[in-house]
Structure formats: C-alpha cells, structure tokens
Amino acid sequence: MSGGARIAIALCAFGVVVVSLLIGWWSKKKMSSAQSFFGSTALFGPVSVGLATMAAAASVFAVMGVPGNFYVLGNTINLWILSSGGFALSYIILGKKMRAMAELGPISTLGDVAALRFENHKGIKFIFAILIFLASIAYLSSQIKGVTVLFGYLLGWSPLTSALVIFGILIVYTAISGDVGGLLTQAFQGFVMVVAGIILVISFYMITGGMENAVMTIANAGEVTGGGITKALSPNMLDGWGAATNGTTMAFVIMPMIGLLGQPAILSRMYALKDPRDMPKMGLFASVSHLFVSFLAVVAGMGAMYLVASGRILPLENADSAILAFSEHVGIVCQVFTYAAVISAALSTASMFLTMASGMVARDVPDALGMKLDTRKQVTVGRVVMVILGIATIAFTLKSGSMVAMLTTLGYGTFITATFPVFVIGLLWKGCSKEGTFCGLLVSLVLNIVCMILVSKGVKWPGGLPWYMNVIALSIIVTVVVSLFTKGAKGNALDPRVQAAMDL
Amino acid sequence: MTGSSNKNGIFVVVTGILWVAVTLMAWYGYWYQGIFVSLVMMLLYLITGARLNGKLDKSFMVYPILSWFVLWVVSFGLVGYYSSMFRGSAPTFTLLGFHPSFAWVFIAWVGSVLTLSLGFYINRDKWLSRKDWEEYQAKIKRMNQELSKGVK
Numbered sequence: 001m002s003g004g005a006r007i008a009i010a011l012c013a014f015g016v017v018v019v020s021l022l023i024g025w026w027s028k029k030k031m032s033s034a035q036s037f038f039g040s041t042a043l044f045g046p047v048s049v050g051l052a053t054m055a056a057a058a059s060v061f062a063v064m065g066v067p068g069n070f071y072v073l074g075n076t077i078n079l080w081i082l083s084s085g086g087f088a089l090s091y092i093i094l095g096k097k098m099r100a101m102a103e104l105g106p107i108s109t110l111g112d113v114a115a116l117r118f119e120n121h122k123g124i125k126f127i128f129a130i131l132i133f134l135a136s137i138a139y140l141s142s143q144i145k146g147v148t149v150l151f152g153y154l155l156g157w158s159p160l161t162s163a164l165v166i167f168g169i170l171i172v173y174t175a176i177s178g179d180v181g182g183l184l185t186q187a188f189q190g191f192v193m194v195v196a197g198i199i200l201v202i203s204f205y206m207i208t209g210g211m212e213n214a215v216m217t218i219a220n221a222g223e224v225t226g227g228g229i230t231k232a233l234s235p236n237m238l239d240g241w242g243a244a245t246n247g248t249t250m251a252f253v254i255m256p257m258i259g260l261l262g263q264p265a266i267l268s269r270m271y272a273l274k275d276p277r278d279m280p281k282m283g284l285f286a287s288v289s290h291l292f293v294s295f296l297a298v299v300a301g302m303g304a305m306y307l308v309a310s311g312r313i314l315p316l317e318n319a320d321s322a323i324l325a326f327s328e329h330v331g332i333v334c335q336v337f338t339y340a341a342v343i344s345a346a347l348s349t350a351s352m353f354l355t356m357a358s359g360m361v362a363r364d365v366p367d368a369l370g371m372k373l374d375t376r377k378q379v380t381v382g383r384v385v386m387v388i389l390g391i392a393t394i395a396f397t398l399k400s401g402s403m404v405a406m407l408t409t410l411g412y413g414t415f416i417t418a419t420f421p422v423f424v425i426g427l428l429w430k431g432c433s434k435e436g437t438f439c440g441l442l443v444s445l446v447l448n449i450v451c452m453i454l455v456s457k458g459v460k461w462p463g464g465l466p467w468y469m470n471v472i473a474l475s476i477i478v479t480v481v482v483s484l485f486t487k488g489a490k491g492n493a494l495d496p497r498v499q500a501a502m503d504l
Numbered sequence: 505m506t507g508s509s510n511k512n513g514i515f516v517v518v519t520g521i522l523w524v525a526v527t528l529m530a531w532y533g534y535w536y537q538g539i540f541v542s543l544v545m546m547l548l549y550l551i552t553g554a555r556l557n558g559k560l561d562k563s564f565m566v567y568p569i570l571s572w573f574v575l576w577v578v579s580f581g582l583v584g585y586y587s588s589m590f591r592g593s594a595p596t597f598t599l600l601g602f603h604p605s606f607a608w609v610f611i612a613w614v615g616s617v618l619t620l621s622l623g624f625y626i627n628r629d630k631w632l633s634r635k636d637w638e639e640y641q642a643k644i645k646r647m648n649q650e651l652s653k654g655v656k
C-alpha cells in the first residue's frame with residue numbers, strides 16, 4: 001500500500017472518530033436524566049433509532065469476520081445475512097410490549113424492565129446483570145482487538161497506542177453524553193456503513209464482471225497456489241449451506257432471525273423510540289440499511305475469493321484480511337470506505353456495550369444488592385464506571401490473551417440465554433413465574449461459565465451444534481417447566497399495569 | 505386468566521419444547537429437518553407477539569406473518585434441493601448469478617424484508633393503532649392515579 005493511500009485512509013478513519021466525538025459533545029444537552037444517560041428512553045424517532053440499532057447489531061465481526069470466515073467456510077457464514085428480516089420479526093414479537101413497559105415507570109436499563117415484570121426480584125436482576133455484563137465485555141474486547149489489529153496493519157501503531165487513541169475518544173464521548181450520544185453516533189456510523197456497502201457492491205460487480213462470473217470462476221478453480229500458500233476452493237463453498245453441513249448450518253439459519261430478538265442492542269432500542277407506532281418504520285429502516293451492510297460482507301468475501309481463484313492476488317495468509325485484500329485490489333476509494341466501515345462497526349458496537357456494561361455495574365447490581373442512589377448520583381457513578389471499565393477492558397484485552405480468547409466465546413449466544421427467560425417468555429406469557437425465570441437464568445449463568453471453559457479446552461458438541469444452542473434450549477425449558485409449578489409474579493398475581501402492557 | 509392468556513401459555517410452552525426438539529434433531533444429524541421445525545417455532549412466536557388484546561388480525565396473519573413463513577419454507581426447501589443436486593460439483597447453471605442453492609438463501613433474505621419488514625409497515629395499524637396506544641396510556645395513567653391514592 002502506498003504512503004499516500006495510508007494517509008488518506010487514516011484521515012478518513014479518524015474523520016469518523018472525530019465526527020463521532022463532536023456528535024457526542026453536541027448531544028450532551030439532550031442528556032437530562034438516568035433514563036436518557038443509560039437508555040435514551042422514549043427520546044428518538046425511527047430513522048435514528050433504526051440506523052443505530054443496525055449499526056450496533058453489526059459489529060467488527062460482521063464487516064471483517066464474515067468475509068474472512070467465507071474465505072474458509074464458504075456460504076455457511078453468509079447465512080448471517082438473514083438477520084435483515086430479524087429486526088421486523090423482533091419488533092412484531094416484543095416491540096409494543098417492551099415499549100409499553102417504559103410507560104409504567106422510569107426505565108433506564110433492561111434490568112429495570114425485568115424488575116417491573118418480576119416484582120423487583122433481586123436474584124433475577126443480579127444474575128441478569130452479570131450475564132449481560134460478561135457478554136458486553138466480551139463484545140467490547142472483540143471490537144478493541146479488531147481495531148488494534150487494523151491500525152497496526154495500517155499505520156504500524158502498537159496495539160496499546162491504537163486502543164488508547166480510538167477507544168479513548170469513544171470513552172470520552174460516551175461518558176459525556178451517555179446513551180444519547182451513543183445512539184446518535186451509532187446512527188451516523190450506521191450511515192457510513194451503508195455508504196461503504198453501496199461502494200463495495202458496485203466495486204465488486206465492476207471487478208468481477210458480475211456474480212455469475214465470480215461464482216463460476218471460484219467453482220472451477222480447484223487448488224490455487226502462490227507465495228508458498230495453497231488454497232483449496234470447492235464448489236460446495238458456494239451452495240446455500242457452504243462447507244459445513246451440520247448443526248452449525250442449522251444454528252446459522254435460526255440465530256440471525258430469532259436470535260436477534262435476544263440481543264440487548266435490539267431490546268433496549270425498543271424503548272428508546274419516542275412513539276411505539278413508529279416501530280414498523282424503524283424496522284424498515286433497520287432492515288433496509290442492514291441489507292446493504294450484509295451484502296457488503298457477502299461481496300467482500302466473494303470478491304477476495306474470486307481474486308484468488310482468478311490468480312489476480314496470492315492466496316491469503318490470514319483469512320480475516322479478506323475484505324482488506326479485496327478493497328486494496330479495487331483501489332483507494334474502496335479502501336477508504338472499507339476502513340471507515342470497519343471502524344464505524346467497531347465504535348457503534350463498543351459504545352453500545354460500554355453503556356450497557358456500565359449500566360449494569362452502576363445501577364442494576366447495586367440495586368439488586370439493595371443500594372439506592374438518586375438519579376444524579378447514578379449518572380455520576382455511571383460516568384466514572386464507564387471510564388474505569390473502558391480502560392480496564394483495553395488493558396485486559398491487550399494483556400490477557402488466553403483469558404480474552406476464553407471470554408470472547410461469550411457474546412451473541414450468551415445474550416440470548418439471558419434475555420429469553422426474562423423478556424421473551426416473561427413478556428409473552430403471564431404464566432411465567434419469577435421462580436421459573438430465576439431458575440432459567442441460574443442455569444444460563446452456570447452453563448455459560450462451564451461452556452466457556454469447555455470450549456477453551458477444545459470440547460466439541462454433539463451434531464456440530466454451537467455450545468450456546470444447547471444452553472438456550474435448556475434455560476428456556478427450565479424457565480417454562482419451573483413456571484408451570486410455581487406461583488410468583490404470574491397470572492392474577494401480576495401487577496395490573498404489567499398485565500395491561502402484556503395485553504398490547 | 506383469560507382464554508387468550510391460556511392460548512399464549514400453550515404457544516410459549518410449545519416453543520420451549522420446539523427449542524429442545526431442534527437441539528436434539530441437530531445432535532442426531534437431522535439438522536436440515538430441524539430448520540423447518542425452527543420455522544414453526546418462529547411462526548408461533550410471531551403469532552403470540554402480534555396479538556393485540558388477545559386477538560390477531562387476520563390480514564396481519566396473512567401479510568406479513570404467513571407470507572414470510574411460506575416463503576421461507578419454500579426457499580429452504582429449494583436451498584436443500586439444489587444443494588443435494590450439485591454437492592461436490594460445479595453448478596451447471598446459476599440463478600440471479602448465484603449458485604442455485606445460495607440463490608434461494610438470497611431470495612429468503614430479500615424476501616424476509618419484503619414480507620416481514622414491509623408487511624409490518626403496511627399493516628402497522630393492525631399491530632398497534634393510535635387508538636389502542638392512547639387507550640393504553642389512559643389506562644396506565646388511571647391505574648397510576650389509583651395506585652398513588654392507595655398509597656396516600
């Protein structure tokens with residue numbers, strides 16, 4: 001890569017960071033309470049919330065990891081694109097009930113909704129907070145790792161310098177403006193990702209001469225050798241299932257759709273919307289913008305593979321560089337937007353989970369332990385926790401390699417194991433008891449930790465199913481079965497206002 | 505509890521059983537069939553969540569819910585069909601430029617936005633009308649007032 005290209009890319013990437021900082025600074029005037037600081041409750045319209053939701057849901061993994069995994073597994077990973085429809089599915093199932101809960105009292109975090117539904121059950125709030133905290137830190141850590149690798153490759157910076165500069169700025173604007181700034185910067189970052197998607201898709205069709213040519217070139221390439229590396233290309237990689245045909249494939253069909261419903265990035269945005277009747281419009285914005293971003297990932301992976309198959313570039317040393325190799329071949333404009341998209345994906349997801357994790361530490365855990373803080377103190381504590389947590393996560397990510405690898409096992413699946421017992425079952429079924437939900441969460445917590453250790457030791461699960469599918473099934477069935485035999489916070493014992501919200 | 509609550513209860517219990525069924529099917533190698541069982545599970549969640557005061561509008565059931573369900577059942581049927589047809593060899597034709605099997609993933613993907621997202625927007629009043637929302641807000645306001653009187 002030429003020196004000029006490096007400078008242009010670095011300037012644009014920093015442009016995204018600086019604009020995010022300015023948006024965060026500007027939006028602090030909208031931040032007036034714990035509700036707005038931790039949850040942007042009932043503050044925004046469908047365009048900003050829709051774009052922000054999409055951006056927070058699409059992490060560095062979506063933009064860099066999916067093309068990289070495609071280079072290894074083929075289309076198995078591209079089943080991830082199915083989540084475009086998952087936004088509307090999630091809103092149809094839970095949107096109005098979740099938003100209706102925000103009318104019952106001051107809602108700042110998901111833990112507050114859980115407290116309203118389950119008579120302020122301390123155990124539910126505590127275990128839920130621990131699970132969300134662990135998965136949030138795992139996500140945050142992955143974003144830090146992705147960005148430090150990227151800037152190391154681009155500017156030759158050390159991981160510590162990259163992390164402190166990029167995430168230092170993120171910590172500053174998130175601490176200043178809380179989730180209000182977080183949401184608005186995420187909307188901006190989502191817009192950048194959409195523009196990058198359009199540019200990469202056009203570039204792909206120009207470089208390859210069309211999808212059909214790319215598919216046929218890859219399907220007939222066989223083995224390609226260059227630079228001491230041999231890459232075996234198979235037509236199986238291009239069919240609907242990709243190289244993996246087992247439980248993993250099934251999980252990759254289920255998880256992008258119904259799994260999206262269990263993501264805090266989706267659930268918490270349901271109550272950030274001012275008017276719940278705008279939720280269908282928000283779903284449309286999130287879905288359509290996600291179409292562009294997910295197709296970006298598809299064409300970047302396919303494009304890199306096509307370039308290798310046609311002998312235009314050498315087989316990749318590192319699969320995760322697929323999107324970078326493709327954009328480098330296309331040219332400077334494509335490169336600039338690729339890097340801008342990756343950094344946008346990292347920042348949007350990181351700010352979402354930094355707010356989420358600090359909300360759990362500053363509000364939900366103390367509340368579960370019986371410590372009450374007034375609203376102003378909550379915001380102050382939230383800010384301090386954000387800064388400490390942000391710096392601690394950077395240090396942890398860069399210094400504890402094996403622990404980070406273990407922790408990043410958690411994430412998408414862990415969120416589902418925490419949110420399904422509480423919100424999906426809890427808000428859809430009046431027969432869901434607090435004892436049932438508590439037991440479901442307890443099973444989730446124990447199994448998430450056990451599985452995290454087992455996965456790090458290389459344990460494989462039956463049928464090639466990802467570990468979290470087993471934990472989700474077990475936590476759900478435990479919640480249902482225990483609820484059938486217990487009585488707390490269910491049926492007629494429910495707060496009539498909660499019943500009204502659930503009837504919507 | 506009302507009849508609609510009981511129906512929701514049955515649906516939620518069934519979805520719990522289906523989660524376990526899907527997991528076990530994957531364990532024993534029936535992952536492809538498991539995909540169709542999971543679609544039924546998602547359908548039940550959609551029906552349960554879309555109900556308004558215990559009732560689901562028929563036109564909302566048709567579009568977006570059933571339209572999406574039928575599209576995905578057909579699409580994933582064809583993903584499997586074309587995958588089996590060309591497994592181990594290059595496809596002899598493409599669909600929309602893609603491997604025919606992946607083309608049906610593509611159709612399911614874009615189709616889910618055209619059914620679920622667009623249908624949800626078009627039929628939004630059947631999911632939650634302004635009147636329903638205002639009635640709910642008034643009800644909560646009334647209940648909160650009664651609650652505060654009770655506390656005093």
